[in-house]
Amino acid sequence: MSRTRELAGFTLIELMVVVAVAAILVSIAIPSFRTVMLNNQITSQTNMVIGIVQAARSEAITERSIVRICGSTDAALDQATYSCNSDNWEAGAVVFRSPNATTTTANKADLIKVLAPNASGLTLRSSSAITINPNGTLGNTVTLRVCDSRGADSSRAVTVNIAGVASSGANGTCP
Numbered sequence: 120m121s122r123t124r125e126l127a128g129f130t131l132i133e134l135m136v137v138v139a140v141a142a143i144l145v146s147i148a149i150p151s152f153r154t155v156m157l158n159n160q161i162t163s164q165t166n167m168v169i170g171i172v173q174a175a176r177s178e179a180i181t182e183r184s185i186v187r188i189c190g191s192t193d194a195a196l197d198q199a200t201y202s203c204n205s206d207n208w209e210a211g212a213v214v215f216r217s218p219n220a221t222t223t224t225a226n227k228a229d230l231i232k233v234l235a236p237n238a239s240g241l242t243l244r245s246s247s248a249i250t251i252n253p254n255g256t257l258g259n260t261v262t263l264r265v266c267d268s269r270g271a272d273s274s275r276a277v278t279v280n281i282a283g284v285a286s287s288g289a290n291g292t293c294p
Contacts, residue, residue, distance in 0.1 A: 164237070212234040257279060
């Protein structure tokens with residue numbers, strides 16, 4: 120009986136070519152993947168802010184009370200009172216029912232939500248605290264900016280208009 124059948128398998132050269140092609144594809148894909156991950160972080164943070172504003176507006180209308188949203192370094196702590204003491208929302212924020220539009224502190228009983236400090240490395244800044252009236256409107260338009268290490272080109276802005284509607288779009292400025 121003769122050996123007419125060839126042996127099946129890969130040669131060393133074929134294996135090295137496949138590994139080289141795979142290495143080239145991975146080196147192209149990794150920077151794009153990082154960009155996708157950073158964009159997803161900004162989108163997630165932006166959607167979280169819009170959701171909080173919508174929930175606060177709903178609470179104000181339902182309870183017929185003034186609701187305030189503001190940056191607070193107290194958000195990381197469990198305490199009896201929380202204060203609006205920062206425009207850096209990445210340090211935390213509080214949402215609370217307020218007796219008037221200028222109150223800057225809240226008792227634990229008035230809290231609606233406490234936002235923990237942001238550990239993702241994004242900056243989240245507000246032009247001012249958000250005060251939502253019992254009818255769901257605001258006294259003035261408020262803008263929040265979400266930025267990462269890439270700067271203004273990849274940033275997002277959440278704008279809450281006088282009607283209390285939150286929308287997002289390109290920002291153009293970062294702190």
